[in-house]
Amino acid sequence: MIKATGIEKSYNDEKVLKGISLEVKDGEFVSIMGESGSGKSTLLSILGGFLMPDCGQVFWQGEDISTFGENRLADVRCTDVGFVFQSFRLIPTLNVKDNMLLPATLGKKASKETCDYVEELVQELKLDGLLKKYPTQLSGGQCQRVAIVRALAYKPKLVILDEPTGALDSVMEERVMELLSRINRVHGTTIIQVTHSKKVAEYGNRIIYLKDGEIDG
Numbered sequence: 001m002i003k004a005t006g007i008e009k010s011y012n013d014e015k016v017l018k019g020i021s022l023e024v025k026d027g028e029f030v031s032i033m034g035e036s037g038s039g040k041s042t043l044l045s046i047l048g049g050f051l052m053p054d055c056g057q058v059f060w061q062g063e064d065i066s067t068f069g070e071n072r073l074a075d076v077r078c079t080d081v082g083f084v085f086q087s088f089r090l091i092p093t094l095n096v097k098d099n100m101l102l103p104a105t106l107g108k109k110a111s112k113e114t115c116d117y118v119e120e121l122v123q124e125l126k127l128d129g130l131l132k133k134y135p136t137q138l139s140g141g142q143c144q145r146v147a148i149v150r151a152l153a154y155k156p157k158l159v160i161l162d163e164p165t166g167a168l169d170s171v172m173e174e175r176v177m178e179l180l181s182r183i184n185r186v187h188g189t190t191i192i193q194v195t196h197s198k199k200v201a202e203y204g205n206r207i208i209y210l211k212d213g214e215i216d217g
């Protein structure tokens, strides 16, 4: 599904990623753990095609994404890859419903199937009643769940999540993790998540540890 080879990234003079190579196969559910500042979010942004590495390559289904060009990258990100940012990145001028449907509606109207699926996710993550609100009117945990629905709305083949339960209480954390496990099992969706929680990490099939910009062990 996704493969990275020799990824290096520096910010100013600081080398944040020092040659990361990893492969995540179709249908895997992988958790990435590591100290704050170890480069997890930077790595996810590179795997998701939001940030270009200084060295190394990222392949999605065997294709080097640096050859895609902005338009194709944007298209594939909308349909095949769902991404939940650590800071959520909801669009402040759109209400909750429109935020959720955003990737699905870029250039076209969301299908009935997508709308029905989003409605199911809304019920499951207890977001009903919030659909007409704007992101600034939501709590952090509500924003996080909206961002998760947005990432899943189009049933992408790959979902990448940066601390998807960081703002949630334990009951909601369990609901989100059960949902992710289910789409992994039932739809065969490949999942890569970053978390600081061992319990959350263990919902995955494999844990990768990052330490100072390198894979540890």
Ligand SMILES: Nc1ncnc2c1ncn2[C@@H]1O[C@H](COP(=O)(O)OP(=O)(O)OP(=O)(O)O)[C@@H](O)[C@H]1O
Binding pocket: 011, 012, 016, 034, 035, 036, 037, 038, 039, 040, 041, 042, 043, 086
């Ligand atoms: N846009 C940026 N410009 C400059 N430095 C950055 C930028 N983004 C991240 N960094 C630095 O890169 C390092 C790794 O950051 P990153 O966000 O990848 O860590 P992380 O492992 O996700 O941490 P956390 O667990 O706190 O989210 C940190 O030292 C951070 O200060």
Ligand SMILES: [Mg+2]
Binding pocket: 040, 041, 042, 086, 162
């Ligand atoms: Mg981070």
